[in-house]
Amino acid sequence: MKNVLEYLERSATAFPHKTAVVDPETSITYKEFLHHAKAIGSFLSKQETPGSPVAVFMxxxxxxxxSFLGIxxxxxxxxxxxxxxxxxxxxxxxxxxxVSSVICSGKEGPALLEAGYKGRCFDYSDLKKQEISEDVLMHIRENSLDTDPLYCNFTSGSTGIPKGVLVSHRSVLDFMEYFPALFHITKDDVIGNQAPFDFDVSVKDIYSTLCTGATMxxxxxxLxxxxxxxxxxxxxxxxxxxxxxxxxxxxxxxLKGFTYKVPSLVDKVLFSGEAMPVKQLNIWRKYLPHARYVNLYGPTEITCNCTYYEIHREFEDHEKIPIGKPFPNEKVFLLDENNRPITKTGITGEICVAGTALALGYYRNREQTDRAFxxxxxxPHYPELIYRTGDLAHYNETxxxxxxxxxxxxIKHMGHRIELEEIEIALNSFPLIERACCVFDAKKSRITAFYVGNMEGKELSVSMRKTLPVYMIPTVFHSLAELPVTGNGKIDRKKLLEMCQ
Incomplete structure (x- = not known):
């Protein structure tokens, strides 16, 4: 297999009349999905050369x-x-x-104009009606490679310019070779998509669905x-x-949603993006005790995830859930500040990843690509690229x-190196705290804690001194009704830092 389209074609053959995808407005069968994608692809083949980017703005x-599959x-x-x-x-x-071509649903034109776009804009409702050119599509496929780019997700860049992480067919195919099987995702599953499509968590939803013939x-x-x-x-x-x-x-x-209703058919809960507070995980496990729970880790640059940890035991509120072991066919290891390997327990190093999972790099950005890959x-013996994640980890006893x-x-605070996550774990362990996050204001040299819960700042400060040294106790505590989140569903630390000013 060298192209993700083979997933769609295989499922459309096996389950032509089965619902492939449902949204609040409509649904589509696998047969219809295949037809629409081919129609869009046939039209675009007259507008763009293979290997070009096409945006979807809807x-x-x-x-x-x-539209994705048509592209x-x-x-x-x-x-x-x-x-x-x-x-x-x-x-x-x-x-x-x-990009010189954008697909939209017909209502996004004004927003594109406001953004200064002057290229071609095509309406999906027109594209899906185009005549299919099977010979053209076959010729394109015959000349394709598994290393051709599949998608480009834009993440924030250190220079203020967004970075486009370019991922190939081969990387997704390699990940999907193992992901559905490891967690028993099959044609009988219904996958509830939460992630926005410009966030790589959605890649797991999309291709697990197409690969297995499930419904998304x-x-x-x-909601x-x-x-x-x-x-x-x-x-x-x-x-x-x-x-x-x-x-x-x-x-x-x-928000105590399970006291209203329990989605009893949910039997797989896979989570990622940031540390899962044990207290919140235990609420899910209480109401859905039969489900499998898996902690996933990995940045966009390594195609979704590179490690996983399935929850098989009880965790105390103060404990940290491991990110576990590498996925098959991925090399994950730790390097210290002198590029020496770390294998012993308890020593922190940078997470590095090698293998087919690595992205092709940052699109049209050689400088940052060369810095990270x-x-x-x-x-020293032959070329072997790794991705330096910028994330830190250590090995536990197992x-x-x-x-x-x-x-x-x-951070460096009061002469000490401090991990903000350690402070957050302490805060999240208190019974009356639902969720907490800490940021460091370098200009004022102070740690600020934001939290959702029923404790006063002074009470928190006193309680934290029982487990943490004084230099790790936040200077300021802010109680919020809820923590702000980014479009990708992570805590918006940038907004919290702005609230410190």
Whole structure:
């Protein structure tokens, strides 16, 4: 297998009339999905040369997914642009990617104009009606390689310019070779999609669905601020599988959603993006004790995830859940500050990854690509690229990896090196604290804690001194009704830092 389109074609042959994807407005069978994708690909093949980027600018939907696969049929790669981004950010992505074709649903034109886009814009409703050119599509496929780019996801860049992480067919095919089988995702599953399509968590939803012939239910963003309606949707659509950001799961448990309704058919809960507070995990396990729970780890640059840890035991509130062991066919190891390997228990180093999972690099950004994707310093004998994640970890007593924060979350305060995550674990362990996050204001040299819960700052400060040294106690405590989150569902630390000013 060398192209993800083989997943769609295989499932359309096996399950032509089965529902492939459902959104709040419509649904599509595998047969229809295949037809629409081929029609779009046939049209785009007259507009773009293989290997070119094509953007999809619409809300996550059935139409967006069919557009992705249509772009792939044309031999191109897709870029999903979130319609809720500010015009300046949309403009940056369009300029950085250099796209000359955008697919939308017909209502996004004004936003594109506001972002300064001057290229071609095609309406999905017109594209899906185009005549299919099987000979053209076959010629494109015959000349394709598994190393051709499949998609480009834009992440924040240290220079203020977004970076486009370019991922090949081969990397996704390699990941999907193992991911559904490891967690028993099959044709009988209904996958409840939470992640936006410009976030790589959605890649697991999309390709697990196409690979197995499962059904994917697109859950709109607005449901994740209304736990009752979210749980209604999970029950109504008989969802079995959740591959969600930690914050999305915590929303349900923090707001006591399970006292309203329990989605009893959910039997797989896979989470990633940030550390899962044990207290919130235990609420899920209480109400869905039969489900499998898996902690996933991995940055966008290594195609979704590189390690996993399945929960098989009870954890105390103060404990940290390991990120576990590498996925098959992925090399994950730790390097110290002098590029020496770390294998002993309890010593922190940077997580590095090698293997087929690595992205192709950052699109049209050689400088940052060369900085992050480097020669393995442990291998002087032949070219072997690794990705330096910037994340820290150590091994526990059973040689499982334990996340130890970001390099840039490691601060120097009062002469001490401090991991902000360690402070957050202490805060989250208190029974009356539902969720907490810490940021460091370098200008004022102070740690600020933001939290959701029923404790006063002074009470928290006193309680934390029982387990943490004085220099790790936050200077300021802010109680919030809820912690702000980014579009990807992670805690918005940048916004919290702005609130410190």
């Amino acid at each position: 809300d996550k939907s059935v139409e967006a997914l069919a 792939v049929y044309a031999g191109c790669f897709y870029i999903s642009i979130n319609t809720e981004l500010p015009p300046a950010r949309i403009r940056q992505i369009l300029e950085t990617s250099g 239910v697109i859950l709109p963003k607005k 994740f601020s209304m736990p009752a309606r979210l749980l209604d949707a999970l029950c109504e659509h008989q969802v079995t599988t959740l591959i969600w950001a930690v914050s999305a799961l915590c929303l349900v448990s923090q 480097v020669q393995n310093p442990l291998n 040689h499982e990896l334990c996340f130890a924060g970001r390099k840039d979350f490691q």
